[in-house]
Amino acid sequence: INDNNPKFQVEDLEVKINEIAVPGARYPLPEAVDPDVGVNSLQSYQLNPNHHFSLDVQTGDNGVINPELVLQRALDREEEAAHHLVLTASDGGKPRRSSTVRIHVTVLDTNDNAPVFAQPIYRVKVLENVPPGTRLLTVTASDPDEGINGKVAYKFRKINEKQTPLFQLNENTGEISIAKSLDYEECSFYEMEIQAEDGGGLKGWTKVLISVEDVNDNRPEVTITSLFSPVREDAPQGTVILLFNAHDRDSGKNGQVVCSIQENLSFKLENSEEDYYRLLTAQILDREKASEYNITVT
Numbered sequence: 001i002n003d004n005n006p007k008f009q010v011e012d013l014e015v016k017i018n019e020i021a022v023p024g025a026r027y028p029l030p031e032a033v034d035p036d037v038g039v040n041s042l043q044s045y046q047l048n049p050n051h052h053f054s055l056d057v058q059t060g061d062n063g064v065i066n067p068e069l070v071l072q073r074a075l076d077r078e079e080e081a082a083h084h085l086v087l088t089a090s091d092g093g094k095p096r097r098s099s100t101v102r103i104h105v106t107v108l109d110t111n112d113n114a115p116v117f118a119q120p121i122y123r124v125k126v127l128e129n130v131p132p133g134t135r136l137l138t139v140t141a142s143d144p145d146e147g148i149n150g151k152v153a154y155k156f157r158k159i160n161e162k163q164t165p166l167f168q169l170n171e172n173t174g175e176i177s178i179a180k181s182l183d184y185e186e187c188s189f190y191e192m193e194i195q196a197e198d199g200g201g202l203k204g205w206t207k208v209l210i211s212v213e214d215v216n217d218n219r220p221e222v223t224i225t226s227l228f229s230p231v232r233e234d235a236p237q238g239t240v241i242l243l244f245n246a247h248d249r250d251s252g253k254n255g256q257v258v259c260s261i262q263e264n265l266s267f268k269l270e271n272s273e274e275d276y277y278r279l280l281t282a283q284i285l286d287r288e289k290a291s292e293y294n295i296t297v298t
Contacts, residue, residue, distance in 0.1 A: 002040035002093030006032040032089035039092035078144040109146035111200030128184040141196035148199030158193035242279035
């Protein structure tokens with residue numbers, strides 16, 4: 001009499017398979033036991049339809065039916081980390097009796113993904129007078145692998161030796177901050193490469209471009225190139241008394257210099273060429289009226 005169901009020893013089974021397993025790989029499954037005999041005993045196994053696995057049944061010399069799970073398509077843990085299958089064991093009785101075991105396939109991670117940055121190039125502008133410790137930007141790389149294979153560490157890959165003391169990179173967060181005061185007049189543009197490396201040694205890279213913007217932090221400087229003093233009182237009008245250069249290390253409007261002298265003097269100031277000036281007599285001098293002049297150039 002068919003009064004027994006085929007019975008598995010467990011109701012749930014976990015099978016761990018590495019994502020690099022090749023199609024055709026086989027994994028033994030538990031056998032069901034049916035104490036009935038003949039056609040009423042265990043006759044077949046069935047696996048629920050799925051895209052990655054099939055069922056192969058082998059009959060041993062002793063007549064025992066051995067089910068095996070066969071990998072049909074390559075696995076990818078990042079796409080699907082687990083698969084849920086149901087194995088059914090059936091006898092040949094009428095009515096047919098059966099039982100099931102739930103199979104949980106866990107896909108084990110392999111370090112098959114390199115870190116990828118959110119942007120191939122990061123650009124940022126910063127004023128030259130920002131204090132050390134100021135955050136500039138944060139570079140971010142993602143790695144879909146699991147555990148240490150997905151943990152990313154950041155570091156400078158290509159950076160000029162002179163730039164290294166100026167910037168600080170947090171190896172855990174990817175935050176780049178100012179480590180030392182910047183100076184637009186020394187360098188107005190920095191380019192560096194950042195590397196992200198996962199725990200398995202795979203790497204990704206991005207480029208960071210930093211533009212330093214000028215602040216009006218420099219006073220104009222005056223350099224005397226020629227001084228003709230004393231001057232004769234009969235010197236003709238337009239005689240050159242002084243040649244000097246006035247320049248400012250700042251850029252743009254911050255670096256534009258305009259020079260002038262006080263009014264109502266016997267002298268005039270002319271801009272001979274860019275940043276170069278000359279002081280000339282504006283009229284005939286008279287020593288008896290004024291033997292000395294103090295001229296302030298501003």
